[in-house]
Amino acid sequence: MADVVRPPGLASQVFLIARLRWAIFRNRLRQRNAVLELIGLIISGGLSAAFILGIGTGVAGGAYYLAAKSRFDLLAYLFWGIFLAWHLFPVMMSSFTIQFDFRSLLRFPLTLRAFYILSLAYGLADPAALGSLLWCLCLLGGVAFARPGLFPAALLVVAVFAAMNVVLDRMIGAWLERLLARRRAREALVALFILMMVGLQFSGMIGERFGPRLFSGRFNLLSYLRPLPPGLAGAGLEAAAGSDPAMLFSATAGVAGYGVLFGYFLWRRLRAQYRGEDLSESRAPSKPAPAAQQVAGEAAAISALAAWLPGPVAAMAGKELHYLLRNTITLMNLFVPPLISVFLAYQVGHISRLAARSAHTAMPSEFLFPGLIGYILLIVTAPAYNCFAYDGRGIQTYLVAPVRFSEILLGKNLATGLVLCFEALVTGTLLSFLIGRPPFAMLMATLGGVVFVALMQLTVGNLTSLYYPRRLEFGQLRNQRASGITVLILLGMQIGLILVVSGVFLVTRWLAGLWATFGLFLMLSVGAAAIYRAILEKCSAIGLAQREVLTEKLIR
Amino acid sequence: MNTPAIVTEKLSRRFGDLVAVDQMDLAVEGGQFFGFLGPNGAGKSTTIKMLTGLLAPSSGRMRLLGLDFERNLLDVKRQIGVVPEGLGLLERLTGAEFLRFTAQMYGLDRRTASQRAAELLDFMQLADRPKSVIADYSHGMQKKLALAAAVIHGPKILFLDEPFEGVDALAAGALKAMLQRMTARGVTIFLTSHVLEIVERLCSHVAIIHKGRLVAQGSLEELRAGVAASSALAGPHARVDGDKLTLEQIFVSIVGEEGGRRPMEELSWLM
Numbered sequence: 054m055a056d057v058v059r060p061p062g063l064a065s066q067v068f069l070i071a072r073l074r075w076a077i078f079r080n081r082l083r084q085r086n087a088v089l090e091l092i093g094l095i096i097s098g099g100l101s102a103a104f105i106l107g108i109g110t111g112v113a114g115g116a117y118y119l120a121a122k123s124r125f126d127l128l129a130y131l132f133w134g135i136f137l138a139w140h141l142f143p144v145m146m147s148s149f150t151i152q153f154d155f156r157s158l159l160r161f162p163l164t165l166r167a168f169y170i171l172s173l174a175y176g177l178a179d180p181a182a183l184g185s186l187l188w189c190l191c192l193l194g195g196v197a198f199a200r201p202g203l204f205p206a207a208l209l210v211v212a213v214f215a216a217m218n219v220v221l222d223r224m225i226g227a228w229l230e231r232l233l234a235r236r237r238a239r240e241a242l243v244a245l246f247i248l249m250m251v252g253l254q255f256s257g258m259i260g261e262r263f264g265p266r267l268f269s270g271r272f273n274l275l276s277y278l279r280p281l282p283p284g285l286a287g288a289g290l291e292a293a294a295g296s297d298p299a300m301l302f303s304a305t306a307g308v309a310g311y312g313v314l315f316g317y318f319l320w321r322r323l324r325a326q327y328r329g330e331d332l333s334e335s336r337a338p339s340k341p342a343p344a345a346q347q348v349a350g351e352a353a354a355i356s357a358l359a360a361w362l363p364g365p366v367a368a369m370a371g372k373e374l375h376y377l378l379r380n381t382i383t384l385m386n387l388f389v390p391p392l393i394s395v396f397l398a399y400q401v402g403h404i405s406r407l408a409a410r411s412a413h414t415a416m417p418s419e420f421l422f423p424g425l426i427g428y429i430l431l432i433v434t435a436p437a438y439n440c441f442a443y444d445g446r447g448i449q450t451y452l453v454a455p456v457r458f459s460e461i462l463l464g465k466n467l468a469t470g471l472v473l474c475f476e477a478l479v480t481g482t483l484l485s486f487l488i489g490r491p492p493f494a495m496l497m498a499t500l501g502g503v504v505f506v507a508l509m510q511l512t513v514g515n516l517t518s519l520y521y522p523r524r525l526e527f528g529q530l531r532n533q534r535a536s537g538i539t540v541l542i543l544l545g546m547q548i549g550l551i552l553v554v555s556g557v558f559l560v561t562r563w564l565a566g567l568w569a570t571f572g573l574f575l576m577l578s579v580g581a582a583a584i585y586r587a588i589l590e591k592c593s594a595i596g597l598a599q600r601e602v603l604t605e606k607l608i609r
Numbered sequence: 610m611n612t613p614a615i616v617t618e619k620l621s622r623r624f625g626d627l628v629a630v631d632q633m634d635l636a637v638e639g640g641q642f643f644g645f646l647g648p649n650g651a652g653k654s655t656t657i658k659m660l661t662g663l664l665a666p667s668s669g670r671m672r673l674l675g676l677d678f679e680r681n682l683l684d685v686k687r688q689i690g691v692v693p694e695g696l697g698l699l700e701r702l703t704g705a706e707f708l709r710f711t712a713q714m715y716g717l718d719r720r721t722a723s724q725r726a727a728e729l730l731d732f733m734q735l736a737d738r739p740k741s742v743i744a745d746y747s748h749g750m751q752k753k754l755a756l757a758a759a760v761i762h763g764p765k766i767l768f769l770d771e772p773f774e775g776v777d778a779l780a781a782g783a784l785k786a787m788l789q790r791m792t793a794r795g796v797t798i799f800l801t802s803h804v805l806e807i808v809e810r811l812c813s814h815v816a817i818i819h820k821g822r823l824v825a826q827g828s829l830e831e832l833r834a835g836v837a838a839s840s841a842l843a844g845p846h847a848r849v850d851g852d853k854l855t856l857e858q859i860f861v862s863i864v865g866e867e868g869g870r871r872p873m874e875e876l877s878w879l880m
Contacts (some may be wrong), residue, residue: 368713372699372706379701379742449697450758453661454714455686597682601664608695 066167067174070158092537105184108138109191116195120203125294129278129287131192132214136283139185139218140225156326165327172323176223189215196290206293206301213305214286217312221282224319231322282311362467365456369464370471376443377472383436383443387472390429391480397425398487420558422484422491423499427554429480430506431547433473437514438543439535440465441607442525448607458596459589462515473507494567501574502554508581512588513546519592519599522606612675614639614766614797615660620669622655629655631821632669637814639674639765640795642788644802644812648864652821653801654694654770660799661691661768674765687715690764692772696755700744704735704754707743708761715762722761729757732787734780748775756784766797773807785811809856819864832859 112131119127158171176182193211197204278284285307292300362370377383398421440462441448451461485491491499521536535543557577561570596603615637622630630652637643647653658664660671662682671678673685691697699707705726712722730736733753735746743751752775759767767788773781788811792798802808808815809829816826825832833854854862 364716364718365714368710372702372710375706376699376701443701444699446695446697447699449663449691449693449695450699450711450714452663453686453689453691453693453697454711455683455716456714457683597665600662604663 066163066171070171070175101180101184105187108184109187112188113191113195116192117199118195120196120199120294123294125287125291127287128192128196128290129284132283132286133278135185135188135192136218138188139181139222159327159329165324168327169320169323172223172227172319173219176226177219179222182219182222185218186215200294203290203293207290210286210289210293210301210305210308213308213312214282217282217308217315220312220319221315224315224322227319227322227326231325280307282308285311362464363460365454365460366464366467369461370467373465373468374471377468380443387476390432390476391483393432394425394429394480395483395487397428398484421488422481422495423502423558425484426477426480426499426503427506427551429476430473430503430510431550433476434469434507434510434514435543437466437469437511438517438539439521439523439525440469440514440518441522441603442535444607445524446608448603452600452604457593458519459593461596462518462589462592466511466515469511470507473503477503492567494571498558498567498570498574501571501578502557505574505578505581506550506554508578508585509550510546512581512585513542515588515592516595517542519595519603522603524607612639613637613672614641614674615643615799616672617660618670618672620656620659620671621667622652622659622664623667628821630659630666630818633818633821633823635816635823635826637797637799639797640792641814642792642798642800642812644800644808644815645818646801646805646808646815646860647818651818651864653818656818657691657694657768657770657799657801661689661693662686663693687762688765690759690762690767692752692755692759692767692769694770696751698743698751698755698758701742703740703742704730704746704757705739707754708758711758712761717762725761726757729761732783733757749777749780752776753780753784760791764796766799767791769798769800771802772800773802773804805856805860815856817860817863825859825863829856829859832856836862 112135115131116128119125119131159168163171177186189211193204193207196207279288285304289301289304289308292298292304361367377387436442444451451458517535517539521539523536523539525535557573558570561567561573613636615635617633617635620630620633620635621628633656635656645653645656655664659666660673660678662678662685674688676685678685699710702710708726708729709719709722712725713719717725727736733756735750735754735757738746743754746754752772756769756772759769769788772784776784785807788798800808800812812829814826814828815832817824825835827835836854836859
């Protein structure tokens with residue numbers, strides 16, 4: 054029998070969890086041997102803290118103002134803001150949060166009750182939850198400063214509201230974990246999130262057109278949302294201000310009821326985990342398929358595209374295209390840039406119209422086409438700066454195979470080039486409809502610029518991919534960013550290339566015409582091609598010298 | 610006389626102050642089923658990584674199939690197959706796509722690559738999930754696929770790091786038979802495993818590495834004779850199984866006493 058005299062109390066276990074989170078965070082900092090990475094973390098942490106404090110000040114000010122003006126009917130908006138931020142913020146804070154599989158605690162002798170409480174405590178220690186709690190306190194402070202007599206009632210309402218949110222936050226997290234255990238569900242959610250973000254870009258356009266009709270009755274919205282927790286919390290405070298204790302307690306009981314309901318669903322989820330639920334994706338083998346089907350099932354279109362290339366280069370380009378079609382993030386890169394270009398075309402057109410209306414000089418719309426194509430180009434070539442990111446352990450296959458890194462990178466670059474051609478074609482066609490077809494000379498000048506920029510981007514991208522690789526995961530948003538140095542180099546290159554290309558366009562356009570622009574870009578492209586080729590040849594030796602860095606950064 | 614498949618001369622690898630592999634002189638003849646053993650952290654994986662091009666040596670030389678490794682890197686790589694420690698799989702390809710990709714990387718034409726991929730998938734019993742990507746495979750299935758990828762180009766030397774770990778008994782039996790047929794045809798197999806029974810059953814020759822140094826090398830009979838002749842036989846691990854020492858006994862007698870293990874008595878609270 055184990056000689057444990059006395060099992061640790063719940064408080065000790067909660068303390069242990071808090072210490073664990075701190076240790077994970079501290080060790081994560083220790084692993085970052087690059088100073089730039091640490092600086093990036095400090096900057097993002099500082100910005101996040103400033104953001105949280107800024108919003109908190111706004112919440113406190115808003116609560117004070119509404120309470121002072123006796124507009125308690127609008128306090129529900131503040132509760133709604135906190136509520137939405139509490140449950141959406143974890144996604145926004147994804148790159149700063151700590152990774153830990155909470156279920157691994159089940160190896161220890163915990164009761165289900167202890168596991169449940171520890172889960173709540175663990176959720177409470179999340180930066181997003183702490184920020185939201187701070188905003189709750191700000192709301193309470195604002196109301197209490199304006200109307201000190203309301204402090205006890207406000208404290209009750211805010212405390213119940215906060216407790217309900219802690220439970221809901223953990224419930225969402227636990228059920229999401231169940232849902233996202235399947236890769237396809239995970240990738241679908243990421244796609245949905247990206248589409249949502251893209252959709253937000255168009256909200257201004259939609260608002261401008263349909264806004265007056267859409268938002269004319271926005272203050273009636275509250276009455277529809279009143280039965281939900283933030284609405285009830287607002288109603289509770291409104292009742293307290295109106296000296297209606299029955300309504301105050303029934304509204305607060307309503308919020309607590311939601312908490313109990315969410316707590317029950319959380320309990321069900323944690324109970325399943327406690328009983329040893331298996332979230333594995335592996336399935337039992339299905340009925341055997343004949344071997345011939347394997348050959349016939351080859352993605353013929355992708356293979357045909359790569360058929361004319363030499364063996365390893367073709368294999369690599371084909372693999373990249375397979376990966377492109379199976380990675381939600383990169384696949385979205387195919388569709389998002391043209392959509393954004395439409396949005397930008399609309400915005401720039403709108404600004405030009407406004408400028409024309411106010412008798413200012415309109416923006417030269419002839420530069421809209423190359424500008425937007427250039428924008429697409431920068432988006433599409435950015436992943437080339439960390440081109441081994443999704444290969445993970447597959448890097449070992451490249452290292453043990455009889456191929457040079459120049460061949461590997463050429464295959465990857467060709468795939469990027471193919472995507473770029475597709476993007477430019479789609480965007481160019483869309484823009485031709487939206488803003489009119491550009492003059493032929495402008496089209497050629499743009500193409501010249503695209504070739505020059507693409508070659509420069511791929512040249513530098515090949516080097517950063519070898520020197521500063523960073524593993525990224527398919528279908529995930531958390532911690533999905535290239536290394537700090539890569540991001541800095543990418544930013545520097547983008548700024549530099551924008552300056553060079555703009556300079557070439559402006560100078561040659563006004564001094565000698567667009568064909569001169571094309572000619573100059575052609576010369577620059579020849580130079581860039583020579584540099585690209587020279588660097589590509591050197592990449593074989595660099596790749597060998599960097600093999601330990603590549604395996605260390607991509608496999609772990 | 611045949612060219613040795615693998616020869617290392619004073620092969621060393623340092624990580625800062627740590628000497629992971631120290632002046633190793635190793636010789637493996639062609640067609641041998643060679644077991645490479647050692648306790649955890651002894652330097653096995655580091656050695657395999659150097660022999661397969663995943664890691665550069667700090668000093669020393671390696672010759673594979675008579676070719677200097679550093680000078681003939683691509684020629685050597687064309688003739689070896691590897692199941693690396695992390696399996697080296699591209700997890701978002703299907704099994705068939707990965708095998709075809711690997712075959713093409715080794716220079717096989719597309720038709721041959723497709724044909725061999727289909728045959729290997731069938732042999733490894735992986736053909737029933739043609740549309741599943743490797744990320745959805747179980748660990749054992751991934752292991753079988755990595756092995757299939759290592760042999761698809763018909764290598765002359767095969768490096769296997771714990772090849773049977775996580776593989777079911779039926780598949781393991783088929784794999785062992787396949788590997789034995791390969792050695793019968795002259796392929797050299799360089800195997801590491803912590804399951805000494807497997808090594809004893811499959812391997813004709815064994816080397817033992819401990820704390821980065823090669824402490825024993827030879828056929829099983831030579832190792833038995835060496836251990837029996839040494840004074841280590843007088844130790845507590847020197848029990849004889851019939852007339853022969855098992856590989857486990859040989860292993861323990863060579864590295865066990867140096868392992869710095871605490872006597873069991875010190876863990877009295879556990880028993």
